[in-house]
Amino acid sequence: MGWKTSQPASYSRTARYTEEDEPLPRPSAREFANKVAVQTISTHADLFQVPQVIRVDRLESLLRRHPNQPFVRSVLQGLREGFWPFMNTRHDEGYPLTHDDAFVTPASDRERDFISGQRDVEVQKSRFSATFGPDLLPGMYSTPVIAVPKPHSDDLRLVSHQSYGEFAQNTMVDGAQAKGPRLDTMQQFVPALLAFRRKHPSAKLVMWKSDVAEAFRLLPMHPLAQIKQVVTSNRNVDWCATFGNRGSPRLWASVMGLVIWVALFVKLLPDIFCYVDDSFGWELESNLLYYEPYEKYMPSKQVQLLLLWDFLGIPHKEKKQVHGTSLTVIGFHIDPNAMTITLPADSKAELEQWLQDFINTPSRRRTLREFLILAGWLNWAFNMYVLLRPALSNVYDKISGFTRMHAGVTINNAVKADLHWCLEHLQRSNGTLLLQALDWDPHEEAHATMYCDASLAGMGFWVPERLLGFYSPVPSEPPTDTIFFFEALCVASALRWYCTNILANTDASTRFRLAIFTDNQNTVNVFNTLRAKPAYNPILRTAVDDLIKYNVDLRVLHVAGDDNSVADAISRNNPLDAKRYAPGLVIRPFQPPQEPLGAASS
Known part of the structure; x- marks a missing residue:
């Protein structure tokens, strides 16, 4: 996943362009844009750094037996030199050389104060450059920064809105390369738990879940990507992967996938699953270890995973490391002793309301982005409501060929019929899946x-x-x-x-x-x-x-x-x-x- 595989650009921290470097005939717009970006980075090196939080050498030492060494080298290169988020910044004539889309007024004083405070935190943590300006430098693109609520929380999250505007950074991302990180969901978890239960039918279990702190922000971006994600609460260059970039999930999945591989095949910790920044699994109720940094006993596999994270420099916070006889994981309440998975009533009601609103939109049109949000939400629900997968057949058919996130897509009768069918079954369901009913020959x-x-x-x-x-x-x-x-x-x-x-x-x-x-x-x-x-x-x-x-x-x-x-x-x-x-x-x-x-x- 290193930048060289996607962006064969010539860059070094000491590079300078001279007249002798000028090709003949005159360079194309793409070549000129890249040349200007390299020159800006070279002459303002203090604004473009590649921070390293994860201890790359230690991770490398644990991956020597990994079966896909080219992939390993690519990820390690990204951690050392900065990742490339599948972008084409040598863009066509239609894109301006420098573009400022930053000025979005916060919706409230609370959001304004949060954005301002978070900017100071990011500078302090060496993830933003020092403030510069007031003007953008040649080749820079500036991004709206907004504060959005975290799911199921009153806390806010800082998001770089890289889908905003005609020349948004996400329009430069190759969607085919960026899509598709395969995350562990109930479809992987349930068969493994059933297999364990067949061998240990009476075992008393606890569920555990561990969360990586500020996951995407642990990934440095290459300077030629950083220049396209200047944030403005003042002017700062963002050095790390952002929550709002389409390429970030796959980059993170690549890194975390290797960490989980180490846990499974080097540390020999079985049945560990990962969904974005959440790792989870089960453990025997009696199998506890003392974790000294938090001064308490925790499930053995959870402690051993945290020790691996500590060795690699992956940060975490105590309040996000939880366990219990039943636990909510990726939005589903799991009881490994009763062998049930339940969709909480409030989540079920919210999904049903969202479906109704989508179907009944007065204009009969929704944006491609809204269609994709719907598909993502339903695919999450299908972790439990497996039988309702046919609901997305006409949705996927309808959006096929659309690429621009704000393009309007008609909700035709076939889409409405599928979604109505799904909604009716959801409304009749009690929201609980009995896992042992799935386990038969x-x-x-x-x-x-x-x-x-x-x-x-x-x-x-x-x-x-x-x-x-x-x-x-x-x-x-x-x-x-x-x-x-x-x-x-x-x-x-x-x-x-x-x-x-x-x-x-x-x-x-x-x-x-x-x-x-x-x-x-x-x-x-x-x-x-x-x-x-x-x-x-x-x-x-x-x-x-x-x-x-x-x-x-x-x-x-x-x-x-x-x-x-x-x-x-x-x-x-x-x-x-x-x-x-x-x-x-x-x-x-x-x-x-x-x-x-x-x-x-x-």
Whole structure:
């Protein structure tokens, strides 16, 4: 992640341009902008420093056995020389050489005083340059600085608004490179906890969570990036990664990912998870260690992680190092002994209200930024509401191709329908996930097993333990006529038959486990991820409706075509072959669910 991989610019602290350096013909606007920036940095070296908080040499010594050494070297280079946040500062003709977007009036005296005080703190901590000015120097871009409330807190956070204005710094960031740090969420945590519980079913556990202080601010930026993030409460150059830059999350994930790797594979601390600046996990209730700096006993893994942070120079504050028999982590309340995850009532109500406001906006338009906030919020909620992932299919399709954060995007009927569907399920949910309901073997513990197949002529499924098979011709006017659509619709049809014919009169409080096999890998992938393109998404929504209504846990698995001969014969309307493969088989007609074909659900 070092700057040289993204910005092959010539820079050194003693560099000076002379007439002999001038290329012929006259340099382009990009070359000229870069030359001016280098000259400003060279002649005002006191304003551009690369602070080092993390002890890079110590981190390097712990990473010698890391399997991806080019990546390690890149991150270490960034820590030593300053990171490059995936920006293209050799920008096109449309960008001015120097730009001042700094003058945003604080909304209140409290915010003004906070910004002013925080500026002094940043200078004292060697993360801002000394004040200069009043004018910007050539090549500088100045950023609005605002104070925003921290989540679930009355405290304020200083944010550089690098998405503000036509020439915002974030418009220079390559979104494809900056996106995608994969953070540990409940989707990683839950399977690990379930695996632990299988081995230790009666163990008494505590949850723990440790927070890095001022995480992004531990990352130095390269001087050619610093010159683009001057802040103005007076004039100061910001030397570190900011909360408002699109590249900062991935840079931080790169550094913290290596630290967690050390914890797991060098310090041998199992089952440690990380979400941005929060590391978390569980520990045996009896397994405590004394942590001298805080003068108290804490869970052993938590203490050992803090000792690693201390060795590497990663700061933390006592009040953010917490543990208990249950704990709120990334917004979810986890009880590792009751094996439940709960979305707090206030968070659930806030999410529902935000969805309603988004859907009912009078203009029927929202900015790309608002769409992305919605997607981020729902993806967070899907840590617990896994089945509701189809709600984002049309959202992602609608914003595809948009790049400017303030571009208006129409909320079409398909987007509204998906979001209404999600909202209705959220409102009916009690907000608690029972983890042990997720832990079962579809080969050994399913209450029923079914096999599905489809051809361009028909769809067929059968239930081996009942010697029952079902056939339907493919719909005459499907939304798409690909074999994949019919394969997925066949699985949804099998689920609907099982729910309405077997479970309709059973105890609704009992969870049923259903395993469905298909020889179409795309269908397996779609049902396992619950993500599909809009044409196929109604099939997933229909299946989820049935799973929730009838309290079913579904696993869709792949079977080789040679082992799926009965369903294959049924789908081709070849009952003689089907009965030859399964003597005694009875085949009946079925009608697929009509919702995926355009009919309203009942």
